[in-house]
Amino acid sequence: MDALFSWFSSEEEERNFLDFMAHFMLFMAACTFLSLLFQNVPYGRYASSKYGFPVDVRLAWFVQELPSLLVPLCLVFWASSSKMSHLPNQLLVAMFLCHYFQRALIYPLLIRGGKATPFASFALAFVFCVYNGFLQVRYLSHHADYPADWVTRPLFVVGSALWLTGWLMNLHSDHILRNLRKPGETGYKIPRGGMFEYVSGANFLGEITEWAGFALAGQSVHSLAFALFTAVVLCSRAAAHHRWYLTKFEDYPKSRKALIPFVF
Structure with a gap:
């Protein structure tokens, strides 16, 4: 797999490319924020046929999230990953993989019913997961350099x-959302219990908190871009x-x- 990176003339050139990817994600977060002022993310109860033919919701979740698991695993085990011997890098990659192991392999199996996903939404999610899975884990496994006491x-x-x-x-x-309806x-x-007693988007708040913590622990523009992009999309969804x-x-x-x- 290292042959895929041979077109970079140096480690510094590859690092600059990853930095560019992160800054481009920040730019896309800003564009997404503006677009979501005028329309909802088109899936679930907001799905529409104008965004393409419907994809079975379980299949959509499995396929679109899978790259966020497989791409990082390939980068860690089949490519040069010189930083993976360091504990901070191991823990940050483990956080990323833990989320997407559940999201790609377990969550789709637990879905009960659910509306089909328009192809456009499915395709965009798939592309994002490939892009972000590569960005986060290539940086952490090959470039991120943390002090021993990090x-x-x-x-x-x-x-x-x-x-x-x-x-x-x-x-x-x-879990609460899955069990709202009896067989x-x-x-x-109306969802009740847990953080749903305080906010309508408790599941979204959880994921935003998750990646904000990941960004705080990683202290990089790469993790920050991911956290901000996630927050933009899920804030709109929650509202x-x-x-x-x-x-x-x-x-x-x-x-x-x-x-x-108590705030928003």
Whole structure:
């Protein structure tokens, strides 16, 4: 696999390329923020046939998320990964792989019902996962250079704790959403329990917290770009859900916010 990187004339040139990828993701986050002011992300309850033919939701989640697992594994085991002998790099890559192992291999199997995903949304998610999986793990496995005491520094400790908190919040919130309806029931229900008592987008809050912690622990423009792009997309999603819930249910809790407890 190292042959794929032979077209870079030096390690510095490859590092500059990864930096460019990160800055381009920041640019795309800004563009996405502007576009989402005028439309919702077209999947789930906001899906539309104008974004392409429908893809089975389980298949879509499995295929689109899989590159975020397979690309990093290939980079770690089949390419030069000189930094993977260092504990900070190992832990940060483990955080990334832990999330996408669950998201690609377990989450699709747990989906109950769910609307098909428009092909355009599926294709864009797939491309993003290839792009981001390569960016995050190539940087961490081959370029990121952390001091030996990095894992004991406050920012890494706090960031890791945030990542774990967000990951658990995301899993718990997904569990609540999956069990809203009893077997045979249809239609939408108000989610209750966990962080849903405070916000409409508890699952989104969990994932945003997760990658904010990852960025804090990693302290790189690469992880920052990922965290910001995720926040832009999921903030829009949470706000749209909140507006939809308020319109759909007359008894929806008025004190519940969209994404940030007691604030927004």
